[in-house]
Amino acid sequence: MSDPSSNDDSRRAWQRQATLLSATLATAAGVQVVRTRNISAGGVHIEGDIQAAAGDKVRFDSRKTGPIDGTIAWIDGNHCGIAFDQPIEVSLDAAAVALEEPRLEDYKRPGFRRSGGNSISRGGY
Numbered sequence: 001m002s003d004p005s006s007n008d009d010s011r012r013a014w015q016r017q018a019t020l021l022s023a024t025l026a027t028a029a030g031v032q033v034v035r036t037r038n039i040s041a042g043g044v045h046i047e048g049d050i051q052a053a054a055g056d057k058v059r060f061d062s063r064k065t066g067p068i069d070g071t072i073a074w075i076d077g078n079h080c081g082i083a084f085d086q087p088i089e090v091s092l093d094a095a096a097v098a099l100e101e102p103r104l105e106d107y108k109r110p111g112f113r114r115s116g117g118n119s120i121s122r123g124g125y
Contacts, residue, residue, distance in 0.1 A: 016040045017090055023062035025082075027052040036062060041087040043073065050080045058082060 016038040025034045025046065034048030044060055052058060052072050060082055061067040070082040 016045075019064075021062050021064060023060060023065075025050070025052075026059040026061070027056060037079070039065070039090055041084075041090050043070065043081055043083045045079065045081050047079050049078060050075055052080070060084075 017040065018038050019036045021036045023034050023036055023044075023046065025032050025048070027050075029051035032048055032051060034046040034050070037045040037047055039045075046060070050072075052075070054072050054075055056072045057069070058072060059067055059069050065088060068084050068088060069086075070084040073081040073083040
Protein backbone atom coordinates (compact mmCIF):
# COMPACT_ATOMS: atom_id res chain seq x y z
CA MET A 1 0.00 0.00 0.00
CA SER A 2 1.39 3.41 -0.89
CA ASP A 3 1.60 6.03 1.80
CA PRO A 4 -1.54 8.18 1.45
CA SER A 5 0.23 11.05 3.18
CA SER A 6 3.01 11.19 0.60
CA ASN A 7 4.14 14.52 -0.78
CA ASP A 8 2.34 14.12 -4.13
CA ASP A 9 0.53 17.46 -4.04
CA SER A 10 -0.50 17.32 -7.71
CA ARG A 11 -3.81 15.66 -6.80
CA ARG A 12 -4.58 17.92 -3.85
CA ALA A 13 -7.07 20.77 -3.95
CA TRP A 14 -5.51 22.63 -0.99
CA GLN A 15 -1.95 23.32 0.10
CA ARG A 16 -0.94 21.48 3.27
CA GLN A 17 0.86 23.10 6.20
CA ALA A 18 3.07 21.02 8.50
CA THR A 19 1.96 21.15 12.15
CA LEU A 20 2.77 19.47 15.44
CA LEU A 21 -0.23 20.18 17.63
CA SER A 22 -2.16 18.20 20.18
CA ALA A 23 -5.84 17.76 19.33
CA THR A 24 -8.83 15.56 20.11
CA LEU A 25 -10.78 13.27 17.84
CA ALA A 26 -14.34 12.39 18.80
CA THR A 27 -15.49 9.07 17.30
CA ALA A 28 -18.24 6.58 18.06
CA ALA A 29 -15.72 4.91 20.42
CA GLY A 30 -15.17 8.11 22.43
CA VAL A 31 -12.73 11.01 22.50
CA GLN A 32 -9.05 10.35 21.80
CA VAL A 33 -6.01 12.61 22.07
CA VAL A 34 -4.12 12.79 18.77
CA ARG A 35 -1.31 14.82 17.17
CA THR A 36 -1.65 16.71 13.93
CA ARG A 37 1.03 16.17 11.27
CA ASN A 38 -0.29 18.51 8.59
CA ILE A 39 -3.45 20.44 7.89
CA SER A 40 -5.10 22.06 4.89
CA ALA A 41 -8.39 23.82 4.25
CA GLY A 42 -9.90 20.46 3.29
CA GLY A 43 -8.53 18.09 5.91
CA VAL A 44 -5.92 17.01 8.42
CA HIS A 45 -3.36 14.20 8.81
CA ILE A 46 -3.29 12.98 12.41
CA GLU A 47 -1.35 10.42 14.42
CA GLY A 48 -2.57 8.47 17.44
CA ASP A 49 -4.49 5.42 18.61
CA ILE A 50 -7.28 5.82 16.07
CA GLN A 51 -10.47 4.03 17.17
CA ALA A 52 -12.36 4.45 13.89
CA ALA A 53 -12.55 3.12 10.34
CA ALA A 54 -12.41 4.74 6.92
CA GLY A 55 -15.76 6.35 6.19
CA ASP A 56 -16.64 7.02 9.86
CA LYS A 57 -17.95 10.46 10.79
CA VAL A 58 -15.74 12.22 13.37
CA ARG A 59 -15.21 15.57 15.04
CA PHE A 60 -11.67 16.97 15.08
CA ASP A 61 -10.87 19.71 17.61
CA SER A 62 -7.67 21.69 18.25
CA ARG A 63 -6.95 25.04 19.86
CA LYS A 64 -6.04 26.44 16.42
CA THR A 65 -9.16 25.24 14.59
CA GLY A 66 -11.97 24.67 17.07
CA PRO A 67 -14.34 21.74 16.45
CA ILE A 68 -14.64 20.57 12.83
CA ASP A 69 -16.84 17.75 11.54
CA GLY A 70 -15.36 15.40 8.98
CA THR A 71 -14.99 11.86 7.67
CA ILE A 72 -12.07 9.45 8.03
CA ALA A 73 -10.64 9.31 4.48
CA TRP A 74 -7.85 6.77 5.10
CA ILE A 75 -6.10 4.91 7.90
CA ASP A 76 -2.56 3.51 7.81
CA GLY A 77 -1.45 2.09 11.16
CA ASN A 78 -1.60 4.88 13.72
CA HIS A 79 -1.94 7.60 11.05
CA CYS A 80 -5.14 8.73 9.39
CA GLY A 81 -6.52 11.45 7.18
CA ILE A 82 -9.73 13.32 7.87
CA ALA A 83 -11.63 15.10 5.11
CA PHE A 84 -13.47 18.10 6.58
CA ASP A 85 -17.17 18.47 5.75
CA GLN A 86 -16.58 22.18 5.01
CA PRO A 87 -13.29 23.91 4.09
CA ILE A 88 -11.66 25.88 6.89
CA GLU A 89 -9.37 28.90 6.98
CA VAL A 90 -5.78 27.77 7.53
CA SER A 91 -3.44 30.42 8.93
CA LEU A 92 0.15 30.13 7.71
CA ASP A 93 1.22 31.91 10.90
CA ALA A 94 -0.58 29.34 13.05
CA ALA A 95 1.31 26.51 11.35
CA ALA A 96 4.63 28.31 11.76
CA VAL A 97 4.02 29.01 15.46
CA ALA A 98 3.20 25.35 16.04
CA LEU A 99 6.60 24.31 14.70
CA GLU A 100 8.68 26.79 16.71
CA GLU A 101 11.41 25.21 18.80
CA PRO A 102 10.85 25.62 22.55
CA ARG A 103 13.13 28.20 24.16
CA LEU A 104 15.46 27.31 27.01
CA GLU A 105 13.62 29.82 29.21
CA ASP A 106 10.52 27.62 28.94
CA TYR A 107 12.36 24.90 30.87
CA LYS A 108 13.96 26.91 33.69
CA ARG A 109 12.95 25.74 37.12
CA PRO A 110 11.11 28.47 39.05
CA GLY A 111 12.63 29.63 42.32
CA PHE A 112 16.25 29.71 41.17
CA ARG A 113 18.15 32.73 39.92
CA ARG A 114 21.71 33.58 39.11
CA SER A 115 23.50 35.74 41.67
CA GLY A 116 26.66 37.39 40.50
CA GLY A 117 29.28 35.02 39.05
CA ASN A 118 28.40 31.48 38.10
CA SER A 119 26.71 30.36 41.32
CA ILE A 120 22.98 29.80 41.55
CA SER A 121 21.08 30.78 44.68
CA ARG A 122 17.58 29.92 45.77
CA GLY A 123 15.35 32.92 45.15
CA GLY A 124 12.75 34.13 47.61
CA TYR A 125 13.80 31.89 50.55
